[in-house]
Each structure stands twice: as structure tokens, then as C-alpha cells.
Amino acid sequence: MKELLKNAVGKGQKALSEYDSARVIASAGVAVTKYMLAKTRDQAVSFAREMGFPVVLKGCSDKVTHKTEMGMVKLKLKSDQEVAAAYDELTGKGVILDGVLVQEWIEGDKREFVIGLTRDPQFGPCVMFGLGGIFTEVLKDVSFRVAPLTELDAAEMIEEIRTRKMLDEFRGSPAVERAALVKALIGIGNLGLEYDEIREIDINPMVINGDKPVAVDALVILNSK
């Protein structure tokens, strides 16, 4: 990871591509959707088959940090043909890409959370947890802890959000496995302590698959030189 981060900073990157971001957060113990980086249309199709349909395709580059706005996300593709067409569309936008990210589609149960890392001038790396998805902005239901986090710290910050009841059994979905969230929060804090190259991390959303929180999008922002 150190190598990956150092190289990216060395190249003057401001952020990691989603592919590299996913590798970094996965190394910290955060569960991430299955993902593979396709360099050709055929590769994309064969990765999709390997993973099982439906899949998601995303244009992958450190320059593409606002994927949705740039039309770089193709959701819920159900066949070879759809994957191939999406591949062509993403690569035909005139943006230089590292490749196309093929991701397993997770239906989820509408519950979405956010995990993040920020650096405070006085306290250093701080971990954030909260309600994710499209309501993050409106409800501002988030909690913070200064890294490193103990298990107790992580458990407490989870309980601090106003919508914590969504983590319990919710409209037919099982209670979210808190231990997995605790592990993810501790891991993200440790990334901040370990790697000065990382300025911020944004994992939004973490969707809930059964009782497991899974990251379906991640962005690592770098401390540029």
C-alpha cells in the first residue's frame, strides 16, 4: 500500500482511482464489493460473467472523482450485450481511463451509511460514521472519533447517530453486523495514522447486504506534494 500511495503522490495525483481506493480500504479490513479492472470490452464481459449478473461498470481513473455527474456509472447491467455497450459508452467519452471497473451489483435494502476519514489541524486523523447515500447532505447525521479508535470508541460512535435504529432489525431486514462496522471504523482510523499520504477517505455508500455492511464506492484523497 505504501508503494501505491507513494507512487500516486509522486505522479502528482490528487486522489486515487476507485480501483486503487478500493484496494486501500480493503487492506484496512473494510468489506468491499467484488471488483475487477477491465482493459478491454471482452475482458469486461468475461469479468461480468465470472461475477454473475447483474453488474455495475464505472469509468476508472484518478481524474474521475465525480463519476455520477460525469456519466461514468452504469448500474445493474444484466447481460453480455449490456456490459459491452456500457463499456463502449464509458470509453467513448474522450476521458483517459485506467480501465473500466466491473463490480458486482448489490441490491441492498435501502439502508446506506457513510464512513470517512479527515485530518483535523489539532487532533490529526479523525474517523466519521453516519447516515449515507443521498440524505447524508440533508440530515448531517454523523459522528466523529479521533484515531486510533478502540473497539469501545467505535461502538459508541455508531450509537451516537440519531438514526441508529436503522442498524437494528429494520423493515424485514436483519440487524446490521456491528462488529463489521467496528472493524471498518478502526481500520480506517489506522490508515490515517499509518499513511501521511492520505488526506481524506470517503466511503459512501456502505450498503447493507443481508446483515453485512459492504462498501460500493470509495474515494481516497491524497496529500499532494
Next chain:
Amino acid sequence: MSMQCLVLLHDNKPAYFVDKWYRSIKLSPPRIRSTAGKGDGTMRDLSRLFYPRAIAVVGASDSMFKWGSYIFTNLLAAGFKGEVYPVTLTRDSVYGRKAYKSLMDIPGEVDLVFNTTPANKVMNVLRDCSAKGVRNIVMITSGFSETGEEGKRLEEEMVAYAHAHEMNIVGPNTMGMVNTACSIYATGSLVKPVRGGISIVAQSGNVGNQVMEWAEQQNIGIGKFVGSGNEGVLMCEDYLEYLSEDDDTNVILMYLEGIDNGRRFMEIAKRTTMKKPVIALKAGRTVGGARAAASHTGAMAGTYATYASALKQSGVILTTAPTQMLTLSAAFDALPLPRGNRVGVVTLGGGWGVITADECEEQGLALPPLPDDVFAKLDSMLPPFWSKGNPVDLVGQPDPVLFSESLRLMVSSDAFDAVIILGVIGATKFVVRVNQMVLDLGYGSQQEVDGLSAVFRKKQFDFLDTIIGFMEQYEKPIYPVALVTSPEDKMLYSRNGGKYKVAVYKTPEEAVFCLAHQYEYSRYLRQRS
């Protein structure tokens, strides 16, 4: 999805950066202090700062409205036992005391210097301190980093000198300090709270003084106070570290605007809160407040959400108003900690009980039902129309014996960790007022009213004694709420040699507020030990 935005001032200069987590970040870089040698993990010895044997006031004056006069007269008037030497170039004596031209002329040893001379004279004073062997200085003087470039340069020079000569400097730009244990009341105002176990560290002298003023009015005992000023040398966490080891301090109260070294502060705070409660108010919750704080001490006020989390993570109890801070400190200083969140309520009236129950539930406290044995005994004792549940409603029976017995049943039961009792305190005043009205109508006699008044006052004090006795016997906190209060009522009552004191609350919500925070702290300790 980009949520970042800039908040612009009217001249189009960016004032705040609002990051994607909606915290406003001030754009000026954090203030760099010349703090070589600080934060190295060594604890500073502040014992002679707070317990000096002799004090000199440099810049002492007998012009009544000068700082050199406030500090000097305050020290003398409060009865500090050691020598207090005035030092001034312009006078031979100050308020009848022989004045010295310089520290070096003072015959005896000096442990602590209060300096009120102007900023450009400060280096001379420090050199004299060094020559005289003075290691502790309270730098009242302002005109340093809070004023601009030249002030900043002066402060850096002063700080470097202090580090090179291992000097403890409070301030600069501080309102002074207090240690009631040795009768040092040396601030710009004349507040004189009684001696007690609550010590205050304030990044604003006037907030600290106000808290002490309220404490004085409420009979709440204060240990030490220090206004940390610009924190050139001693930082707020240095005081915290000292107070954590100080036997005269039971509770630490902090008014904070900004912390320079957040991680060091947290380390010290985590250790301290395992020993004694720390209650803090972090100002600058809003963008406007943060701006005011930044211009006040020159410290960078970080983002409130981070501060609040960091303090909570360190076991610090966070409040949002200075009065709350004092009320809570008094509870922590006076009462045993509840071991759990199960509350028994005894009330003179039904509505009060319901309000209290609502408050408890909203703040994470529980009101379990009455256990069978408690129920049976209460049922045999109370009128048939009592509430038959928790809250125990005595349905307007103002009988202190009924109250005492009900209280004993509740507090002694394993079903409850704390008891709130609404209404015996203040009943005296109620009875006396009733009699006064009768007297006004021409019946009864003044003598009778006075006699009654004395009897009830005694009953009230007996009841307060009973509460203290129960708290000692069962090691559980009891929170009485007064039926009627008057302005001259004190919040705290103690009895000689008592381990605990009674805090009388004016409202149920105030009692529940204190209980909820004490429970939270007790849970924090239990989970971490």
C-alpha cells in the same frame, strides 16, 4: 457529489471553508507558537506556582484602578499567610508596605511573581526572576500575540527565555489565579468563593471569574482557578495534568476556546478522567462563535464536532453553558456516583413526578417498577390513594417522617441506583407563608409564626441531614428538588465531617440533568476499568 463550499466575507475574501462534512474550517493557518521543548511528555512541577511561600507583585501600584493594585490588594485582603512584596520603580511604599526597586532587592526568597508591567518591560523582569531564582510567573501583562506582529515577536522572545530557564509562565494576557487552600485570590476581580474541591482552568479570565462569582453566591466551594491567557508557555493541558494529581481538587472544570496540541490534550485528559471528573465547555459551536474565539485568544478554534468528539472520547463531560458547568461540578463534588441508571422518584405531587419521569427517560435513565417488598411497606404506610408505583406520589402529604421513610425504602432497595425526591425542602416556607396570611387577617400571633418557622426550619435541616446520612449509608446519590425557593437559598448544604453534601435543585430538570451526566461518567469509568 461535491458538497464543499466557501463562505465569503463582504470583501470577497474567503472566511471559512465548509468541508464536505459540514464543519466550517477557518482559512488562516493554525497559530504556530514558539514552543521549543514543550509537549515532551514531562509533567511540569506547578506546586510552587499554586502553593508559593512568598510572592512579589512587580508593577505594584496604589492607584486603585490599576492591575498592580488589584492583584496586590487582593492578595493582602484575602489573608495569604506568606510575605507579599510590592516591586515598583516609582514608589517607596505601596499601601503602607515597603516597596522594592527590583526583585533582587528583596531580602527573602520569592516563589511566585505576578507581573503587571507593560509588555516591553517583560524581558527585564524575566531576567530579574532568573537572577532571583524565581521559577513561577503569572504574566498579567497583555500586548502580546493577541495584538499583532510586534506582540507576537515579544511573546516568542519571552517563551524562548522561559523554556531556556525552565520557568512556568501563566499567560500572558491572563486575569490571574486563585488557590483557596492558601488564601490566594489574585485576579482582576474581587470574587471570593469558599474553599472547596472544584478547580477551574479557563481560557477566558472573565468566564472563570463569573463561574466563581456564581459559586460564591451558591456556597459552592472552589479549589483553584487559573486563567490560561495566551498559553505562551503553560498550556491548558499542563494545568489539567497538574490538577489530576492535586489532592485539593476533586472536580476539574474547563472553559476552552481552542487547543493547540489536541493529541497531547487527549492523552492527559484520558488519564485524568479515570481519576476525577473533568467538565468542559468548548466555546465556538457556531461559525460566528468560532470567529469570536479565534480573535479572542489568537488560538485556532478547530471545528466543534471534532472537539466535542475528542473530549467525549477522553471521558470529558461536555456542557454548553457556564451555569450548567457549575451546577454539574457541584453535583460531582457533593454526591456519590450512581452505579446504574435506575431511578426511584418520590414526589409530593403527581404532575411533578410525571415531568421527572419524562426527563429521565429522555436522558437515558430508567424508572423501574417498585419491587414487591418496597410496594408492601409503602402501601402500609401511605394513605390509600397514593400512586402505587414509581414515581411514588405522596399525594400532598407534607409529613417529613413519611418522606424520610419513603426515601429510606427507595434508596435502600437494590432496585434503584439513585433517588430524586421532590418537595420536602421548601415546605417550611410554604407552611410559614400560610400562617403569615392567617396572621395578616388578624388571627394568631407573630410569636406563633416565628415559633413555627423555627420548628420547620429545624425539620428541614434535619431532613437534609437525613439525606446526607442515607447517601453515606447506601453510597447512592439523592437529588432533592425544592418546593419553593427564594433568592437567598444556597445550593449546597454540608455537615461537619460529612463525606457527601446535599445539592438542592430548583427544578426537576436540573436534578435529572446532573443525575444523567453522573450516570454517564460512572458508565464511562466502569467500561474502561
